[in-house]
Amino acid sequence: xxxxxxxxxxxxxxxxxxSVLTLVNPVLSQFELTGKPWAxxxxxxGTVLLLGLVHLLASLLRPAASVWSVGESGVPGxxxxxxxxxxxxxxxxxxxxxxxxxxxxxxxxxxxxPLCWCPNPQIANSPGFLPVSLPADPxxxxxxxxxxxxxxxxxxxxxxxxQRGVQEFIREMHEGLSKHGxxxxxxxxxxxSVPNGTEKGLYxxxxxxxxxxxxxxxxxxxxxxxxxxxxxxxxxxxxMVSSSxxxxxxxxxxxxxxxxxxxxxxHFEAHVRRRRLxxxxxxxxxxxxxxxxxxxxFPVNQVGINRGxxxxxxxxxxxxxxxxxxxxxxxxxxxxxxHLPIRVAALVNDTVxxxxxxxxxxxxxxxxxxGAIFGTGTNGAYVEKLSRVTKLDPLKGATYNQSTGQxxxxxxxxxxxxxxxxxxxxxxxxxxxxxxxxxxxxxxxKRVSGMFLGEILRxxxxxxxxxxxxxxxxxxxxxxxPDSDLYKIWGIDTSFxxxxxxxxxxxxxxxxxxLKEDLKxxxxxxxxxxxxxxxxxxxxxxxxxxSAVPLGAILIESGRLETDDVIDIGVDGSLVxxxxxxxxxxxxxxxEIPQIxxxxxxxxxxxxxxxxxxxxxxxxxxxxxxxx
Numbered sequence: 001x002x003x004x005x006x007x008x009x010x011x012x013x014x015x016x017x018x019s020v021l022t023l024v025n026p027v028l029s030q031f032e033l034t035g036k037p038w039a040x041x042x043x044x045x046g047t048v049l050l051l052g053l054v055h056l057l058a059s060l061l062r063p064a065a066s067v068w069s070v071g072e073s074g075v076p077g078x079x080x081x082x083x084x085x086x087x088x089x090x091x092x093x094x095x096x097x098x099x100x101x102x103x104x105x106x107x108x109x110x111x112x113x114p115l116c117w118c119p120n121p122q123i124a125n126s127p128g129f130l131p132v133s134l135p136a137d138p139x140x141x142x143x144x145x146x147x148x149x150x151x152x153x154x155x156x157x158x159x160x161x162x163q164r165g166v167q168e169f170i171r172e173m174h175e176g177l178s179k180h181g182x183x184x185x186x187x188x189x190x191x192x193s194v195p196n197g198t199e200k201g202l203y204x205x206x207x208x209x210x211x212x213x214x215x216x217x218x219x220x221x222x223x224x225x226x227x228x229x230x231x232x233x234x235x236x237x238x239x240m241v242s243s244s245x246x247x248x249x250x251x252x253x254x255x256x257x258x259x260x261x262x263x264x265x266x267h268f269e270a271h272v273r274r275r276r277l278x279x280x281x282x283x284x285x286x287x288x289x290x291x292x293x294x295x296x297x298f299p300v301n302q303v304g305i306n307r308g309x310x311x312x313x314x315x316x317x318x319x320x321x322x323x324x325x326x327x328x329x330x331x332x333x334x335x336x337x338x339h340l341p342i343r344v345a346a347l348v349n350d351t352v353x354x355x356x357x358x359x360x361x362x363x364x365x366x367x368x369x370x371g372a373i374f375g376t377g378t379n380g381a382y383v384e385k386l387s388r389v390t391k392l393d394p395l396k397g398a399t400y401n402q403s404t405g406q407x408x409x410x411x412x413x414x415x416x417x418x419x420x421x422x423x424x425x426x427x428x429x430x431x432x433x434x435x436x437x438x439x440x441x442x443x444x445x446k447r448v449s450g451m452f453l454g455e456i457l458r459x460x461x462x463x464x465x466x467x468x469x470x471x472x473x474x475x476x477x478x479x480x481x482p483d484s485d486l487y488k489i490w491g492i493d494t495s496f497x498x499x500x501x502x503x504x505x506x507x508x509x510x511x512x513x514x515l516k517e518d519l520k521x522x523x524x525x526x527x528x529x530x531x532x533x534x535x536x537x538x539x540x541x542x543x544x545x546x547s548a549v550p551l552g553a554i555l556i557e558s559g560r561l562e563t564d565d566v567i568d569i570g571v572d573g574s575l576v577x578x579x580x581x582x583x584x585x586x587x588x589x590x591x592e593i594p595q596i597x598x599x600x601x602x603x604x605x606x607x608x609x610x611x612x613x614x615x616x617x618x619x620x621x622x623x624x625x626x627x628x
Contacts, residue, residue, distance in 0.1 A: 147470040148531030151460050152538035154426045157545045159592035161424065165546070166593055168422045169413075169553035177409070178390050180301075183419070185412035188389055189352045189381065190305045192401045192408070194359035194367060195618050197224035203617035204290040204342065206252065206331070209297035209350045210315050210376030210451070211235060213252060215259040216613035217290075220621070224361055228610050231259050241437070245322035245330055253334035256342065267341070291345040291624050293616030295353050296327050297377060299412050303398050305623045308347045314414060315377045315451055318437045346619040349410045350572075351381035353615025358570025358608040360618055368568040370554055371608065371615075374547055374582070375573025377414060378449045382554050384409045401626070413550045414445030423447060424542065428459040435489060448543045450574055454492035460535050462486060473521045478528050481520035492518070494574070500536040502580045508533055543575070544585035551586065552593045561599045570608035577607060 169184075176186030200222040207214040216230040233255055239248045260267070267290075298317070302308035306328050313319060322330065328344045335342050348356075355371030362368065370382040386407045392398065400407070417423045418441055432455050433439050433446060446452045464472035465486065473480045485491030496518045503510035508529035515521040515532065524532075551569065560567045575582050583605060590600045608615075 142527040144464070144470055144472055144475070144525075144527040145530050145534070147464055147467065148472070148534045151464065152534045155424070155538040155542040157424055157542045157589075159589070161422070162545060162549060162552075162589050162592055163594065164422045165417075165549035166552045166556070166595075168417060169549055170557060172416060173411070173553060173557060176411070177384070177388050180391055183415055183417070185299055185311070185410070185415065186389075186391075187300065187302055187349075187410040187412060188392055188398075188400075189349065189408040189410050190302060190398070190400045191352060191356070191619060191622065192386070192404045192406055193622070194383070194408075195356060197360055198222050199360065199618060199621055201621055202290075203620045204256075204292040205295060205613040205616035205620070206256065206292060207295040207297075207350065207353075207612040207616065208252065209295060209373075209612060211240075213255065214613060215256050216610070216617070217259075217263060218614050218617035220360075220617065226360070226614055226617075228613060229263050230610070230613060231255070231262070240316055241318045243319070243321065245319050245325070246334070248319060248322075249330050249334040250337070252331065253338050253340070256335065257338050257340055260340065289341045289343050291620045292342050293346040293348050293353075293618070293620035293623075294328060294331055294344055295348045295350050295612045295616040297350040297373070297379065297612075299415075300327055300347065300349070302347060302410075305400070305619065305626070306344060306346050312438070312441070314438065314442050314445065315449075316437060345623040346616065348612075348616040348619045349379070349381060350612045350615075351379045352408055352410055353613075353619070354570050354572045354608045354611030355381050355383075355408060356615035356618045357611035358568065358606065360614065361608070362568060362570075362606065366564070366566045366568050366604075368570055369558055369560060370551070370569045371611065372547075372551065372569065372571045372576075373573045374448070374450075374571060374575040376449060376451045378445050378547070378573075379411065380413050380550055380554070381408055381410045382558070383407075411550065414442045414449070416444035416550065418443045423546075428456050428463075431459055432456060444546070448546050450494040453497055453539055453543055454494045455490055457497060457535060457539050458486060458490075458492040460539070461492075461532065464531065472531055473515070473519075473524060473528050476525035476527065477523045478525050479522050481522075484520040486519050486521075494579075497536045497540055498579050500533055501540055503533065540579060540582070541585050544579075544582045545589040547582075548586045548589035548593070552590050552596055555590075555603065556593075556595045561596065561602065565602060567603050569603060569605045570611065571605055572608050572611045576605075 172182065172184035173186065176182040176184040199220050202217060202219050205214075205216040205218055207216065211234065212232050213235050214230050214232050216228055219227040221227070235248075235251070239251055242248065296308075298314055299311035300308040301311055307326060308328070309326055310323050312323060328347050332344045335344070351371045351373050353371070354373060355368055358368045358371060367383065370380060372378075372380040383406050386392075386402065386405050389407050389409065392407075420443060423443055424447070429447060432452060433443070436446065447456075461472060464470045465474065465480070473486075480486065496514055499514045500511045503514075507526060511529045511532055512524050515524045515529070521528075555561055555567065558567075571583075586605075587600060587603075590596050590603065591598070
């Protein structure tokens, strides 16, 4: 007999399995050895009576329905596991409890299949396995919850898989630094120095990074502080998917114009039209224009601090005729049509901006190693040794400062392992990818970023909702409206996951409220809430543990774990700021990487507030100083 994960038993409290074995074995011996049925039946009757008394006593001492957890020495004959790795198991009866771990015993011959639930043994025995625990409640054993747990365990990402991911990421890092067209783009940013907090000036920044667009003005005070004024606008969906780039960039330019009129009206009125001087090049008078840093959070082939062509769109954008064109020129073209006093001085990836902003606000001996975004999308940029960026050599016309011996590299890690050699994949991941605007690419991002977590959850819930044997949100008085967002692609926002993950109320009332408000699901039963909670927890935790893969790889490759007392990482994005325990789960996974272990304590992870805006302004300042 084998333990079958698909069984959905009812929870009962269990006496010690060894005592059950002691009582049952003599009866079986009578059958097997004496061949005297009458004596065996008499003994069996007495045994049953005694078992009944034991069970009655157990039920008085403990709740009638409970979850029984065991560690390394909990049950005789159970495969050895570290005591810290607790496996939650639910049993229907005392004998089922015993037979789950002793399936070959003659005592279990009359049971067609042990009524117990057990996790994937490979996962359960993996270091760092932390199972989804069920509340000690009768509903915890319901078919709905058991089915949800089965789906939730498909999202487990144990430490051995984390380690495999780190090894593959390091391999792709090296490949991307040495050649163009690699899966991990490893794009040079042409930023070769980081700020120290003494920089001053007023600069503009434009941040196009996802579903929202920002215009900012940044006043750098020169003492590691700054003042930020900003305006945020949602990008219309019809501009994100279009046949022509002109409409999107015209929209951006109009928002810049409105921002200047509102927040810098004196300057705007004085210089509505930029003066142009004669000559082969345009020369901009410092007092007449703003230098602008353009944070453009999409893959770009950058060949200078203010030059770069779009490689591909991500995060739901699809504008074919923009691919291959210079991003700064497309924006400058739209700005010039409105005669705005602005020069696009720097092209900035948001993670490069995050790294720069962190360096400005946290100056000192500890240089920030890495900037990372975990929000609508995900990406990272880090400080690399210039000598390792060997693909720079063949480039013609690229200009950058070589004196520092460093280069900030934009990894574009959203495309990590597009070939799926190490990334975990469920049926829900495959379905989401097939229905996305860019199937087959950005496979890491589709498992980690906020844009996709809600859709992964929606598909998992929908599968259980449509399963006639489960009927999630449709039984025990629960009901869901036919026009619920559950039935609409991209219908669940990741903010829903944040609310559910944060719910620590005994009856998961916050989850019930979120189901009603966001999905039009009324009177969700406790089992429904527990099922949703299990799914949310599993999907969010997998995303966080996956996020540790690139961080761990870069930490290892930097060599700073061996030399530095503190390694600084700047992060930005809704997941690291607002998603409960997201950073905790990242750290947990980092500790499980053998090359890091306890040295994880050296890592300082800090939020880089407004990194996209401040970082872009800082790089515009660098570009202005170098007259690029």
